[in-house]
Amino acid sequence: xxxxxxxAAIRDLAARAAAFASRARAANTVATYxxxxxxxxxxxxxxxxxxxxxxxxxxxxxxxxxxxxxSVATLExxxxxxxxxHRTVGVPIDRQHYFIRSVLExxxxxxxxxxxxxAAPILPEILxxxxxxxxxxxLIADEVQQxxxxxxxxxxxxxxxxxxxxxxxxxxxxxxxHPSGDPTPSRADIEMTKEIARAxxxxxxxxxxxxxVGRGRHASFKSMGLM
Numbered sequence: 001x002x003x004x005x006x007x008a009a010i011r012d013l014a015a016r017a018a019a020f021a022s023r024a025r026a027a028n029t030v031a032t033y034x035x036x037x038x039x040x041x042x043x044x045x046x047x048x049x050x051x052x053x054x055x056x057x058x059x060x061x062x063x064x065x066x067x068x069x070x071s072v073a074t075l076e077x078x079x080x081x082x083x084x085x086h087r088t089v090g091v092p093i094d095r096q097h098y099f100i101r102s103v104l105e106x107x108x109x110x111x112x113x114x115x116x117x118x119a120a121p122i123l124p125e126i127l128x129x130x131x132x133x134x135x136x137x138x139l140i141a142d143e144v145q146q147x148x149x150x151x152x153x154x155x156x157x158x159x160x161x162x163x164x165x166x167x168x169x170x171x172x173x174x175x176x177x178h179p180s181g182d183p184t185p186s187r188a189d190i191e192m193t194k195e196i197a198r199a200x201x202x203x204x205x206x207x208x209x210x211x212x213v214g215r216g217r218h219a220s221f222k223s224m225g226l227m
Contacts, residue, residue: 036081039066054091060103067107075104128155128176132169133208140167155192157199164205172200174210181215185226193221 040062044051049058059082063075070078079095086093094100128145143163145155155174164172174193178184189212197207210221221227 032077033081033084036078037085040078040082052086052089052091054086054093056093056097056099059093060099063100063103063107067111072104072108072111075107079104126176126179128174130155130160130163131173131175132164132167133171133173134168135170137171137208140169155196157196160196161199161203161205164200165203169205171206171208172196173208175213176210177213183212183214183217183219185210185212185219185221185224190221190226193226197227 041051043049043062043065044058049055059079062082063079066075066078079100083093083095130141130143130145132140132143134140160172174196176189189210193207193210200207207227208222209227212219212221
């Protein structure tokens with residue numbers, strides 16, 4: 001631990017270092033460095049380390065502690081503030097010192113750099129929903145089927161029948177989207193609907209409607225006379 005006289009001298013040097021640094025940097029940099037330097041001196045004071053001793057071991061330990069709450073990029077800023085403060089009072093620090101750089105490299109490997117955000121690709125998927133209804137046309141279940149591609153809708157009549165029977169449904173409504181934005185039913189849509197309707201009819205279940213959703217509009221098979 002430091003003697004009281006020496007501690008006072010170090011605090012005075014720290015204040016002078018901050019003052020010198022403030023004359024050499026732009027206003028936003030000064031504020032950032034002042035905050036970083038304040039964090040370092042507070043940590044040194046708590047542990048009894050002289051903040052301007054230029055000890056790479058002390059600086060490395062500070063960086064290790066600060067890494068609990070700061071990113072690697074922010075730790076580099078704190079290191080810059082420490083180097084500038086020492087330089088202004090004539091205490092040289094090599095920020096490329098092996099121990100300091102090793103600590104930062106280890107932190108970077110452990111924490112990882114912030115990943116670059118990559119937008120998810122917009123895929124031309126068809127999403128199919130099946131609405132299963134009871135005898136009063138109340139909704140029993142609204143289930144999403146496996147996504148399909150622009151030219152294939154993976155809805156299999158036998159699977160629809162099986163699920164409807166499991167749920168005790170007496171009616172079904174089909175809903176799917178057209179990625180193109182045009183809800184006009186395709187020939188494949190019409191044929192698929194007929195196949196599902198025939199399969200459900202054999203077990204006494206009716207298809208009330210098939211709705212195709214486009215961009216800002218929709219098409220109803222029932223309204224179009226296709227049911």
